[in-house]
Amino acid sequence: MIRIGIVGYGNLGRGVECAVSKSDDMELVGVFTRRNPDTVSTRTGVAVYEMGKLDAMQNDIDVLVLCGGSANDLPKQTAELAEKFNVIDSFDTHAKIPEHFDRVNSASKKGNHISIISVGWDPGMFSLNRLYAQAILPNGNDYTFWGKGVSQGHSDAIRRIEGVKDARQYTIPVEAAVESVRNGENPELTTRQKHTRECFVVAAEGADLDRIENEIKTMPNYFADYDTTVHFISEEELMRDHKGIPHGGVVLRSGVTGFDNENKHVIEYKLTLDSNPEFTSSVLIAYARAAYRLHKEGQSGCKTVFDIAPAYLHTASGEELRKNLL
Amino acid sequence: MIRIGIVGYGNLGRGVECAVSKSDDMELVGVFTRRNPDTVSTRTGVAVYEMGKLDAMQNDIDVLVLCGGSANDLPKQTAELAEKFNVIDSFDTHAKIPEHFDRVNSASKKGNHISIISVGWDPGMFSLNRLYAQAILPNGNDYTFWGKGVSQGHSDAIRRIEGVKDARQYTIPVEAAVESVRNGENPELTTRQKHTRECFVVAAEGADLDRIENEIKTMPNYFADYDTTVHFISEEELMRDHKGIPHGGVVLRSGVTGFDNENKHVIEYKLTLDSNPEFTSSVLIAYARAAYRLHKEGQSGCKTVFDIAPAYLHTASGEELRKNLL
Numbered sequence: 001m002i003r004i005g006i007v008g009y010g011n012l013g014r015g016v017e018c019a020v021s022k023s024d025d026m027e028l029v030g031v032f033t034r035r036n037p038d039t040v041s042t043r044t045g046v047a048v049y050e051m052g053k054l055d056a057m058q059n060d061i062d063v064l065v066l067c068g069g070s071a072n073d074l075p076k077q078t079a080e081l082a083e084k085f086n087v088i089d090s091f092d093t094h095a096k097i098p099e100h101f102d103r104v105n106s107a108s109k110k111g112n113h114i115s116i117i118s119v120g121w122d123p124g125m126f127s128l129n130r131l132y133a134q135a136i137l138p139n140g141n142d143y144t145f146w147g148k149g150v151s152q153g154h155s156d157a158i159r160r161i162e163g164v165k166d167a168r169q170y171t172i173p174v175e176a177a178v179e180s181v182r183n184g185e186n187p188e189l190t191t192r193q194k195h196t197r198e199c200f201v202v203a204a205e206g207a208d209l210d211r212i213e214n215e216i217k218t219m220p221n222y223f224a225d226y227d228t229t230v231h232f233i234s235e236e237e238l239m240r241d242h243k244g245i246p247h248g249g250v251v252l253r254s255g256v257t258g259f260d261n262e263n264k265h266v267i268e269y270k271l272t273l274d275s276n277p278e279f280t281s282s283v284l285i286a287y288a289r290a291a292y293r294l295h296k297e298g299q300s301g302c303k304t305v306f307d308i309a310p311a312y313l314h315t316a317s318g319e320e321l322r323k324n325l326l
Numbered sequence: 327m328i329r330i331g332i333v334g335y336g337n338l339g340r341g342v343e344c345a346v347s348k349s350d351d352m353e354l355v356g357v358f359t360r361r362n363p364d365t366v367s368t369r370t371g372v373a374v375y376e377m378g379k380l381d382a383m384q385n386d387i388d389v390l391v392l393c394g395g396s397a398n399d400l401p402k403q404t405a406e407l408a409e410k411f412n413v414i415d416s417f418d419t420h421a422k423i424p425e426h427f428d429r430v431n432s433a434s435k436k437g438n439h440i441s442i443i444s445v446g447w448d449p450g451m452f453s454l455n456r457l458y459a460q461a462i463l464p465n466g467n468d469y470t471f472w473g474k475g476v477s478q479g480h481s482d483a484i485r486r487i488e489g490v491k492d493a494r495q496y497t498i499p500v501e502a503a504v505e506s507v508r509n510g511e512n513p514e515l516t517t518r519q520k521h522t523r524e525c526f527v528v529a530a531e532g533a534d535l536d537r538i539e540n541e542i543k544t545m546p547n548y549f550a551d552y553d554t555t556v557h558f559i560s561e562e563e564l565m566r567d568h569k570g571i572p573h574g575g576v577v578l579r580s581g582v583t584g585f586d587n588e589n590k591h592v593i594e595y596k597l598t599l600d601s602n603p604e605f606t607s608s609v610l611i612a613y614a615r616a617a618y619r620l621h622k623e624g625q626s627g628c629k630t631v632f633d634i635a636p637a638y639l640h641t642a643s644g645e646e647l648r649k650n651l652l
């Protein structure tokens with residue numbers, strides 16, 4: 001059994017708890033939190049510890065799955081824990097991945113452990129599919145579309161506007177743009193042509209709805225470059241119709257082969273997810289299995305999804321995989 | 327530069343020739359054939375040798391790409407060449423992969439070389455996507471649909487019927503079935519519910535068309551279990567409208583997460599290919615790059631796509647990949 005520890009108990013941590021509880025080859029040792037452990041109760045009843053307890057439990061844990069945020073938690077936490085533990089994180093600040101990698105790599109090498117960073121679906125499975133498709137079709141173009149799905153960051157940005165009680169923002173790919181790529185037309189697409197944004201807003205009583213709508217639609221970076229629709233709804237409607245955290249998207253590569261570039265090919269990878277955090281957790285758990293195996297082989301250092309042979313992710317043996325899946 | 331040799335010069339061999347000629351990090355040493363080399367002229371003008379010349383050219387070739395057929399060529403050829411060369415093949419007789427693997431693995435280990443078998447899109451990229459999706463969503467169902475595309479085997483079967491001069495057969499997925507899977511409905515599908523077959527037949531003058539149509543539609547294994555449509559067309563129409571070798575298909579996995587299995591997820595990988603052999607060649611070439619690198623690292627033995635970390639396929643360095651694709 002692979003003994004898993006969870007650091008951080010938000011949506012992602014709960015998703016990992018669930019995924020581990022359903023994995024035949026894994027068991028959950030505990031949840032580690034910076035909060036007072038007495039205030040945290042887990043869904044499966046697994047023990048909750050304060051972070052400080054980790055040091056003493058080094059021999060009880062095979063892989064730590066770090067479920068904190070990329071803005072404030074992971075940049076420090078992953079590197080700190082990587083010396084003493086095999087660790088997996090879902091660090092998703094694309095621009096800062098190289099420096100994060102270097103820091104975590106040094107720590108892992110020093111402690112002879114394995115770390116795998118930026119695991120999930122983007123970065124993660126989408127990145128993998130960009131790599132495979134580029135390697136196969138070097139002469140071509142990449143496209144990534146996100147959604148339909150809830151963007152937490154954009155929802156938060158709306159909530160910060162005066163007079164807004166709650167909000168939910170959906171990112172939606174423009175279907176005509178996706179179709180054009182699927183048809184191998186290699187369109188050049190602006191930000192506005194790729195995605196639209198749809199906002200469901202609960203306003204405070206008496207708030208100026210026109211002002212709120214205008215503040216949303218003109219917000220730089222978040223909304224100004226998009227066609228944005230704003231719907232004002234009641235708190236009840238928000239809870240009833242927009243409680244879930246669906247997401248997904250599609251990675252496409254359109255390329256040509258042949259001496260005269262006469263043959264077109266399109267590779268498409270598409271995710272349709274009812275729960276963004278639970279799917280991300282499922283990917284994290286598969287890579288935790290890989291980290292455990294790589295560490296057993298005596299390997300060390302920081303890896304990404306690019307460095308992990310697929311067979312390490314699956315519970316079946318190489319022989320079974322060749323027989324049943326190849 | 328990675329020095330590539332091609333064994334066998336049919337559609338696949340020509341595709342590899344083209345793909346290598348467009349790769350910045352590869353060069354083509356020669357084409358090796360069992361035919362009289364004087365009767366073979368290559369598209370790029372690269373030298374053609376008889377197979378017997380291979381032994382003397384061991385030091386001139388980094389990777390041999392074997393482009394023969396799975397029925398008669400590869401079962402012997404791959405194992406014979408694997409001791410002296412790094413080899414890649416596209417062996418696609420799914421049921422015989424385990425024994426092929428064992429034979430090739432022994433030869434590669436003996437000669438300290440790398441072999442990668444069953445490379446292409448199915449087996450190959452489709453297999454990879456089945457593995458990744460199962461590892462991430464262990465609680466779910468797999469579906470593979472092929473087409474729309476030309477099946478060489480089914481076209482050949484029609485050509486063997488008396489009175490048939492030429493034929494082209496398309497395998498077509500049933501769109502309603504694909505949609506049902508995409509919607510997470512987990513349908514149980516019979517052979518007939520998954521694919522239809524469409525045949526374009528050039529009959530000899532005076533041939534009994536009703537008999538031919540009946541022989542096609544009732545042919546066991548090939549057509550009897552499918553809804554099959556037969557069109558009789560002229561030789562000119564066949565050459566004009568059905569000259570290409572398009573193919574493709576889709577691998578789907580539909581699975582659930584959550585303590586009550588309450589969240590559905592669908593993973594879809596779809597290929598739309600103008601030229602089946604050229605796309606397969608492009609995959610072969612990417613794995614030839616991996617074989618070269620693994621051999622340089624001192625590894626040996628037989629591998630499949632399951633055993634190769636994705637980064638080995640791409641020309642860019644790990645650092646560049648993390649920066650640009652993760």
